[in-house]
Amino acid sequence: MAERDRAYQSFRNANPPLLSPVLDQGRTSLCWSIPPTRQLEALLRLYHPRFPQDGTLSVQELINLVPVVRPRDCGAISDLETATTYLLSPGLVFESLCRLTFVLNQRRQYRYPPQRWRATYTRVYDIDHDADGRGDMVEEMILQEFAVGPVSVAICALSSYFAWDGQGVFVPNHDDDMDRGDFHVVLVTGSGVNANGIPFLEIQESYGESCGVDDGFFRLAMGYSMFRMCIIMRVL
DSSP states (O other): OOOOOSEEEEGGGOSSOOSOOOOBOTTOSOGGGHHHHHHHHHHHHHHOTTSOTTOOBOHHHHHHHOTTOOOTTSOOHHHHHHHHHHHHTTOBOBGGGSOOOOOTTOOOOOSSOOOOBOOSEEEEEEGGGSSSSSSHHHHHHHHHHHTTSOEEEEEEOOHHHHTOOOOSOBOOOTTOOTTSOOEEEEEEEEEEEOTTSOEEEEEEOSBOTTSTTTTTEEEEESSSSOEEEEEEEEOO
């Protein structure tokens, strides 16, 4: 029997449900489009009185709005920052109006102007804001934003992470290159301390529910400079 966490809180346990199902980006490099869309959607469910609890925003609409973003490595921080500006204006439509295909440069014509849902404020907070560049302040900002809702973050795209089976809490290897500049964007959905005293952030991945051992959710250790940025977002 697995040992119990010393502390754990997650939006996975929200009632009514707050998180949409895990998506599968396949072999595309469009991870930058999923977490910001899901973050906006979750915040609208939490704080906007007119947003339907079962409303799902279109990830494809964000991909369509940012046709110039084609990150080969799932996106530099500057690419993600560009994408988040479109959550302010023009905003996103419902998934029912723009189905997910992961096709770039897809143009969608609407017969009537659709209802759009927007953020009122977005900001990318990255590791350059840290005085020592270790990522401590990024992690602190993530925890502050987690008090508001799920948080989009960019993590180091480490080969050891992608080879990991998802058991327990991921801790980077000593030989991992934390400064190579490749990033992967995920959604922080929980935080805690495991039975061994390791503080972690729980993330929702974008490789389907069959990825890993927890239906597409993973735990990443804090304190190893793996978290490189987060998106601060408000809807009211």
